[in-house]
Amino acid sequence: MHVIFWALYFSFFFYLISFPKRGEEPNYFRAFLDAIMQVTTMAAVSYFNYFVLMPRALKSRKWFLYFVQIVASLALIITLQIWFKREIYIELGDRAFNWLRSFRFVLQHTSTTIFIVTFIASLRFLQDYFELEAERKEVENQKLQSELRFLKEQINPHFLFNTLNNLYYLAHTNSPNTKDVIAKLSQMMRYMIYEATTDKVPVSREIEYIKNYIALERLRLNEGFPIEVNISGDYDTLTITPLIFITFLENAFKHGVENGDENSWVRVDIDFDSHVCTYEVSNSKPPEDKAVESESSGIGLKNTLRRLNLSYHGRHELIVDETDKKYGVKLIIELDEN
16 A cells, blocks of 8 residues: 555656646656655655654653654755755756745645655554454454353253253163163264364254254154154255254253153254255143243253354344244254355
8 A cells, every 4th residue: 555655646746747837848857856856755754753753652642742753854854855856956047946945835845745744644543443453353253252162062061961861761761762862872972072163064964963862852752752853955065053953952852842741742844945044943832830940941042042143143033933832943044055
């Protein structure tokens, strides 16, 4: 930006002073010397202010001293410029000297110099602003990433707590499915520990994780328990923030199944339309006298909602559909490709 500015300024100034006037043949060598002197002296006072005076004033906050220093610098450079111009145009005689000594020329030259110095100084403020803005965004991004990691780490013990309760129930009833449940749990924990630590995972792995969880619940529940799962659309090239889906599914089984109601059911629908995923989970609601109330049951849901806001801000929608006999959530989320 600085190089472009000075190149344009040199070109404009050189054209201005070399343009033929009153039929006189322009002296390009003299115009070139004047332009070089003009740009060099302007750049000298501009960058003396840019690199020395302004940083010192911003640090010390001594603005009166800065004002005195910049006025003295401008007076010195303007005096030198006028002296150099007189030397360059000395052969033109009194006409040039009278113009260079005139109040109008000094005022015009002073105004131009102040404008150039102010413009270069504003570039420093812009540079500092953008650097501070970049640092602020980097700090904010690091903070969000740290929060995401913290929330993700909280999901693992939440899931493990629920599954261990299931294993305890199976072991207590001497269920033959206990070994299969442990095997499924091992596969899921492997995914959570080794694969779900990244920012994004293939959707196919997240779907497989969901299927394993549902298979685990099928083993725990009676064979005839109605669990309906429908997955449609193409998701081979899509990625997703890991462990986004599981909390809604956990809550469906926790509140829709663990109430002793023989009419309980759970339904899962996942549809992919280009980059948009529609994830619906619904479950039966128990009568009010059998409803499960747990203070800790909302921990995973709150974490998931926070992670959605951090990872898909403005790119997701969560709709809750609740009636006397059914509770459902619909998550519409815009996903990324590999």
